[in-house]
Amino acid sequence: MSKFVKKNRDIPVEHYINGIKKADRVVLAQAITLVESNAKHHFEKAQQIIEALLQKKSKSIRIGITGVPGAGKSTFIDSFGTFLCEQGNRVAVLAVDPSSQVSKGSIMGDKTRMERLSRHPNAYIRPSPSGGNLGGVNRKTRETMILCEAAGYNIILVETMGVGQGEFVVRDMVDFFLLLVLTGAGDELQTMKKGIMELPDLVVVNKADGDNKEKATHAKREYNTILHYLKSYTEGWITKAVTASAKEEEGISEVWDIIHSFQEYTKKNHLFYEKRAEQQRNWLHDLLKQELYRYFYNHAEIKEQLIKTERTVISGEKSVASSALDLLNLFMEKKI
Numbered sequence: 001m002s003k004f005v006k007k008n009r010d011i012p013v014e015h016y017i018n019g020i021k022k023a024d025r026v027v028l029a030q031a032i033t034l035v036e037s038n039a040k041h042h043f044e045k046a047q048q049i050i051e052a053l054l055q056k057k058s059k060s061i062r063i064g065i066t067g068v069p070g071a072g073k074s075t076f077i078d079s080f081g082t083f084l085c086e087q088g089n090r091v092a093v094l095a096v097d098p099s100s101q102v103s104k105g106s107i108m109g110d111k112t113r114m115e116r117l118s119r120h121p122n123a124y125i126r127p128s129p130s131g132g133n134l135g136g137v138n139r140k141t142r143e144t145m146i147l148c149e150a151a152g153y154n155i156i157l158v159e160t161m162g163v164g165q166g167e168f169v170v171r172d173m174v175d176f177f178l179l180l181v182l183t184g185a186g187d188e189l190q191t192m193k194k195g196i197m198e199l200p201d202l203v204v205v206n207k208a209d210g211d212n213k214e215k216a217t218h219a220k221r222e223y224n225t226i227l228h229y230l231k232s233y234t235e236g237w238i239t240k241a242v243t244a245s246a247k248e249e250e251g252i253s254e255v256w257d258i259i260h261s262f263q264e265y266t267k268k269n270h271l272f273y274e275k276r277a278e279q280q281r282n283w284l285h286d287l288l289k290q291e292l293y294r295y296f297y298n299h300a301e302i303k304e305q306l307i308k309t310e311r312t313v314i315s316g317e318k319s320v321a322s323s324a325l326d327l328l329n330l331f332m333e334k335k336i
């Protein structure tokens with residue numbers, strides 16, 4: 001626990017709310033620390049701050065960036081983010097790293113990969129919250145996003161590694177999802193999780209520079225062929241593959257043009273806010289399921305009864321369905 005978290009009991013919520021409204025980066029960072037804390041009283045304070053800062057229709061765009069390790073996500077965010085900042089945008093970079101428990105936050109531990117962006121006054125970079133399960137990381141990232149938007153960041157970039165469940169979680173919290181790939185579609189697809197090709201709104205073949213340029217162009221064609229046969233994630237939007245070089249800063253403005261037309265298209269047919277509404281609903285239900293599960297399995301009497309019930313269903317004394325119902329009834333009697 002950081003020194004700040006230990007000391008912060010006396011800081012009133014107004015301090016955070018006003019500071020964030022004034023785009024004070026130090027206060028924003030302090031509020032995010034509260035959101036990331038697992039202590040109960042921090043949770044309550046964080047919720048008060050968030051509720052005061054909720055926006056009905058935030059004008060931001062949330063962009064998820066995924067890809068296998070080494071695809072160039074951080075380098076791409078550095079170039080892309082700097083490009084966006086130079087156009088007058090305010091860019092916040094967050095990360096979802098389900099592996100951080102093991103690797104202690106490998107993702108974006110390398111702020112050096114975002115050296116230029118981290119120095120830009122319009123950018124705010126927050127490394128991934130460490131510890132906790134994917135559900136916890138999910139909530140923390142979503143709430144951090146709300147705080148950043150309230151502080152005036154109009155573009156939110158979320159980096160996640162395309163290896164675990166992270167990309168599915170991030171897909172459901174962003175408006176636009178970008179998959180960064182390398183050359184050789186065949187090989188790479190094998191290391192990527194099944195179904196991932198159905199998630200992106202854009203595929204960017206990175207490292208299209210030097211000797212690699214030709215191979216990247218070839219891979220782009222291969223990806224376009226694959227994408228042609230897949231259903232798009234966003235109705236009516238055709239997911240394409242393009243080439244770029246994060247290092248040489250080529251194809252960066254083209255990526256932004258595509259995101260811009262995506263925004264225009266989805267706002268015109270109301271999909272943009274419909275998707276956000278759906279994401280809010282999903283989040284609520286995910287959270288409810290998670291909490292119900294936790295309450296149920298942590299309930300002392302349920303735990304005890306569950307062992308007995310297991311025995312009776314294994315021995316065939318009682319049917320599984322009626323045993324489950326009995327347990328649920330017991331749980332409800334105890335809770336309500």
Ligand SMILES: Nc1nc2c(ncn2[C@@H]2O[C@H](COP(=O)(O)OP(=O)(O)OP(=O)(O)O)[C@@H](O)[C@H]2O)c(=O)[nH]1
Nearest residue numbers: 068069070071072073074075113206207245246247
């Ligand atoms: N030639 C070339 N190299 C690149 C490009 N983009 C990234 N790289 C290099 O590829 C390596 C990995 O880049 P990162 O940006 O760290 O990749 P990442 O996807 O963020 O990696 P993880 O965070 O470990 O998942 C680094 O050595 C980069 O310098 C590019 O456009 N061209």
Ligand SMILES: [Mg+2]
Nearest residue numbers: 073074107108
């Ligand atoms: Mg990275």
